[in-house]
Amino acid sequence: MTDFLSWLSPSHYGRLPFADWVQWLVRDWLVPNFRPAFQAMQWPVDQVLRGLEAALLAIPFPVFTLVLLLLAWRFAGRGVALFTLVAMLFIDAIGVWAETMTTLAMILTAVFFCAIAGIPLGIWSARSDRVAATLRPVLDIMQTIPPFVYLVPIVMLFGVGMVPGVIATIIFALPPIIRLTSLGIRQVSEELVEAAIAFGATQRQILFDVQIPLAMRTIMAGLNQTLMLALSMAVIGALIGAGGLGLTVYTGLGRLDVGRAAVGGVGIVLIAIVLDRITQGLGDPSLRDGTWTFSGSVRRLLGLAPPRMQEKLGT
């Protein structure tokens, strides 16, 4: 009986050499033919990453902390500003300031490339159902495939080091910004788009005057998600040679040094909370008033903020 049923399972007749096919595809075809192309793709990532890392490491600790504190205060309020101050002091006190800056440079580089690729792709997929239908399974795969699986071909194509780590991070963190940009633009009321068309607006004017501003909150939510995913790749990136806090955790893991791992982990968590709160604040439309200007920001920081529009109207 069991024999009879086993006839129905394909493995009864032999094994499909799927692993060999993939191996062949990547090692014997992709790598020899396209390695130079992939190497060339590294160049812009490398430039941005190096520039950012050098800049962040060059900024003295008090200056960086002060700027971040002001940003947090400006976009997320007093409480987050206070938290930022404590978090930065703590990170420096436990001795991982340089690693934190390296991680930050990697994260920001990844987010930068995610944004310049993801926002246009999101806009494109909002405007064309065909693009959206094509992109959807690709994004699904990107979001479900375990990052360890694509670490191997990344190492084969890009080698090891910081830049391959950033590239793995980009692949992992890209989907939310595409999805949420597309969603945000599709959610803009059809009536508003119709009104813009009725007044003779071009596609471009509709996109920049109506759709993007109204989708901004959702796009910023996408950016926030992308940032958070990028941070969660910090440790995995360390497996293929990326440095920073991820490396601290990875080394701690390798030596069973729980203290060392915790130091890196705490750094990641603190930086994640600070960046999350600040980017969430960026998407808050209630900040869209006169205090956006430079002089407005200075006045606000000095406690001389002009009254908000809503307060002026008494509603």
Next chain:
Amino acid sequence: MPAKLSMQGLYKVFGPAPEEAVELARGGSDKDEIYRRTGSVVAVNNVNLEVAAREIFVVMGLSGSGKSTLVRCINRLIEPTSGQLLIDGQDVLQADEEGLRQLRLNKVSMVFQHFALFPHRTVAENAAYGLKVRGVGAAERRAKAVEALEAVGLGAWADALPANLSGGMQQRVGLARALAVDPEILLMDEPFSALDPLIRRDMQNELLALQERYAATIVFITHDLHEALTLGSRIAIMRDGAFMQVGPPEEIVGAPADDYVANFTKEVDRSRVITLGRIARRDRPLLAPSEEAAAASRKLQDAEVQGLLVADSNGKPLGSVSATALLGADPAAKVEDIMERPALTGERDTPLAAVLEAGALGAPVALLDNQGRIDASVDPGDLLSALAAARAEDQNLRVGGTA
């Protein structure tokens, strides 16, 4: 004068087989049958119309009658399936993308049912939107927007956000946005439907005043017959995508083309639709102030009226004399001593009900020309018989409607 806007045999079909559906519609099949056979919905069915410059043309119909689709065909927010559409003699359906954009930028603007204001822009920026798209500089755009906002009574709110305004105020912004570009044709898709009744009436009156000021041709969509009768110089009643009747308000109410239209209008109070101009007469004698009461009585009897107007030598109204006043007067008395002053005056478009409400039943009403002379008059007897006829018509139609 050629029509500002005209449509010939316009069709719009939504669905998989538009051409086939148009053929069937031309062959006389009805909407249900066409849907059964082709799976397509005929939204606009063979509409022909001519709108003169500065006219307010109202399209009235229930929801699903195709009126919103029709108005969107005019600026091609919805592409008509077949037919001809001319604006100032230019074929709109042949226009390429750029030509169409120029039309929307310069000639035709639109007001939407749910306002469609941009929530992220201030009231002034909203009002200036059409000018911004046109590429007008910031300062000039702002000046024109504020001017349009002042015209709709919102000058003080230029820097507020739309969300801080009430519904009525938001629609005023919508109206200012459409007027700021000095449109020749204003398309209004149920603009006042989302407002409460009192605000709606204010807005209707304001629209009439604004139309005079901006001299725009208006195509106005509504499902409210009273609104149609208040605003329209002509009204089209639309059903299942086709026009059932087109005509001035009095004709729609007074001579409905079929039961469908009659059913609509049966609830209308005719005394509010029939105007003094429609029943006024020019053949009534006038009295001079120096005439004797006996002569006045004779004139009154000959004309078979209940009162006569007294005019000076230039034909300007001084007062009126009623039959009852003459009966009790000394035959030798002068008309000027027994007349009631001043004479009642009205406009050609004053509805009969307004005279009743003014408590002025019993004296003749003078209609003046633009020099202030008596042009025509309405006798109380005329007024009463017109009201009685209107009343009878209301009753009949109500019986007919339920039968």
